[in-house]
Amino acid sequence: MSKETKTRDQIDKKYKWNIEAMYNDESNWERDYKSVEEKAEKFMEFSGRLGEGASILLDALQQKDNIWLILERVYVYARMKKDEDNRISKYQAMADRAQSLIAKTASFMSFFTPELLEIPEEKLKGFIEEEDGLKIYKFVIDEVLREKIHILSKSEENLIAQFSEVTSATNNIFSMINNADIKFGSIIDEDGDKVEVTHGKYIGFMESHDRRVRKEAFEHVYAAYEKQKNTLAATYNYNTKSDVIMSRIRKYNSSIELALSGDNIPISVYDNLVDTVNSRLDLLHRYVEVRRKMLNLDEVHMYDMYTPLVEMPKENIPYEKALDMIREGLTPMGEDYLSRMNKGLQEGWIDVYENEGKTSGAYSFGSYDSMPYILLNYTGKLKDVFTIIHEMGHSMHSNYTRTTQPFVYGGHSIFTAEVASTVNESLLMKHLIEKSTDPNEKKYLLNLYIEEFRTTLFRQTMFAEFERLTHEAVEKGEVLTSEWLCSEYGKLNKKYFGDKVVYDNEIEMEWARIPHFYNAFYVYKYATGYSAASAISEKILNEGEKAKDNYIKFLKSGDSDYPINLLQIAGVDMSSPEPIKKAMDTFEKLIIDIEKLV
Incomplete structure (x- = not known):
């Protein structure tokens, strides 16, 4: 770093x-x-x-x-x-x-x-x-x-x-506060060096095996948001009001109905996700206890949720090596997929490293007639390798679509886009676990796979449930004050993580740092996409050429039909809760496997 x-x-x-x-x-x-x-x-x-x-x-x-x-x-x-x-x-x-x-x-x-x-x-x-x-x-x-x-x-x-x-002003205001104005200060890292806390470095600090580093980074970040809490609450309140007012103007029954209508997604799909995940929160609580034991902690705090359960050598993965790992992981996708990707890498699709003032996080972007560009803030961690392959999934989806479909169908709904990114992640994870010969490394990768489920299927569903709460509150005439937002977010966080976690007050401010909340009812698609991708990656690995060809056909389809119909091309029915239930079953198997190692 x-x-x-x-x-x-x-x-x-x-x-x-x-x-x-x-x-x-x-x-x-x-x-x-x-x-x-x-x-x-x-x-x-x-x-x-x-x-x-x-x-x-x-x-x-x-x-x-x-x-x-x-x-x-x-x-x-x-x-x-x-x-x-x-x-x-x-x-x-x-x-x-x-x-x-x-x-x-x-x-x-x-x-x-x-x-x-x-x-x-x-x-x-x-x-x-x-x-x-x-x-x-x-x-x-x-x-x-x-x-x-x-x-x-x-x-x-x-x-x-x-x-x-x-x-759209509220989104822009949040972006300027979050990316240009807010400062988190500096901490002493695990090597004894003074390091500035930034968006790009924060997760790295949270993954540190030095608990002091995790705690200080956590406190610095949320102290900065706490100072801005009233401005951020007002910004989010008016963002949510805009959604609600627009739904009324357009004669929808609710803001969630408006948000899902564009993709022709029944509200039952959203409710199925929240209900199915809620019915298996015991698995997340069980995993928290596994964390406590494997990290040898008396009690688990929220800043203990990201550090790997197995300490691996401090390997800095050079960017070029990361690309080689990605190529190996995507071998089941076939020659055409890999050659398109390699050509894109040579042409300059990716902006790799963090710099002062650069937008945080990662994304795939571009216009119909441009490259499908990727923004990264690469720091050399294994998780960064997964970020690359995730965004590459989006960009390859764009590449296949734009070279097949006319402009009018040249985009993707987020509902299908998140499948393309997560299939890539799943293929890489399974490849790394299969080829690993080091028992400690296997434990590490197994934990990383569990963390994918936790941060995507559970965390994004928690965010989705929070968005449903905030919009329903505004629809009833309530105002989203900082006190209300902190209280409701805190309660939701407690429900998801259970009584095995000590709740530091700072976590109540987490709502204030989530950019996706300014694009309402977006995050649930990460969770549904993860469930669909889990099923598709299994098909590609187990059924071979036919499943891969069906998936490529899906990638080429763009916006030419409704998302649920398009996913059926790849063999997944998201109108049913079954893909989410199967994903939960996979998560339970992973928990059982890791419990055997405690």
Whole structure:
């Protein structure tokens, strides 16, 4: 772990993403920006004409796609440049301008869906039969018809589009507090060196086998959030209010119904997840006791939940070695998958190391016609290797989709995207466990696998349950004060971890540091995705070529159908709680295996 955070210009170019492939001259970004402004305004000429004929409708749909394709590129570039160093005002401004242009473009196009719905359904279907070019848009049009009751008048849709920039403000405010403003101070690490606590280094501290280091890092982080608790509570309160108000405006019964409607996911899928995980919380409580025994502790605190149960040699895994491990783990995916991935690595998909001002965490991003870029904050830990393979799963999903599907179906729902990332993680984990000959290493890997279940299936479901609580509270007219948020989060944390954990007050502030809470009802997809991926990876390893081919077919499908239907291509039915129950059974087997080692 580097003791000092580098500035961006101190990092070798080979470890930075090739963002210049998007715009090698930023005057071209300005050109595209102006082009979108002009084309979006000109698009208004279609207003009142969509029902005139099939060819007019096709022209409008194609021009709409072209505008959004360019706008996506404009936004992605500006956002990624800002993420390189959030302190640079030039890229803050470019990202803000791009966000404004999205709102402006949406406003110009706000007439489109209401007007499309004014065309009688039989006439629309006739257009599709008459014009071959419209056949590609059949699923899109069917989807609009499904949501017809929730589409407002032209003037109302225009108002909502114009306000989108304001309603996204809470997310931006949180991001600036979390990535640019908040400071956690420094601690003395296990080597006796003074080290700054950052987002990128925090988990490394929490995994330390020196309990003092874990405790001090934990206290420093939550003390910083505590100082901002009222601002962060107000920000999250208004973010949640925006969700609730929008659900009412669009005539949904609840904000969760609005959030799940876009993917056509029944609320029963969300409830199945929470209920099934809640029914097996005894397994998590059992695991806490295993932790206490294996770490030889009198009592377990929340800052004891991340340190590995087996101390491994302090191996710093060089980035290049991490890539070799990933290639080995993904061998069952076949030659085409690996060659695409290797080509991407050579072309510069990945931004590897943390630098001052860089956005924390990791993501896969990009536009339809760009590389599927990956942001990392790599520190050389084994968990970082899993982060790479996770984000590579997203990027390979994007690569397969964008080279197969047209722009209109070139994205993914988060529901399916999290499957692509987690299948990769599962394959790597099983590969490492199988090839390990060191008993201590096997214990370590077994624990790491259990931790994947804990942090994905249990933790993300706890987050999902918290989001359901907060939105239901606002729907009842309650205000999300810092006291309310801390109290409810604390109760939920106690329920999930049981009475074997000592609850330091700091953990009540954890809600304040979760970026995903600003994209409501998102995190449950990590847990459902993990369950689906667990099943798919088993199929690939046990059934071979056929299962792999079905999975690749799923990766190529993009947004061309509803997520539950797409996952059935890969052999998983997420409308049933069965995949979650099977994942829980796997977790129980892992607990039994590790209990034998205590």
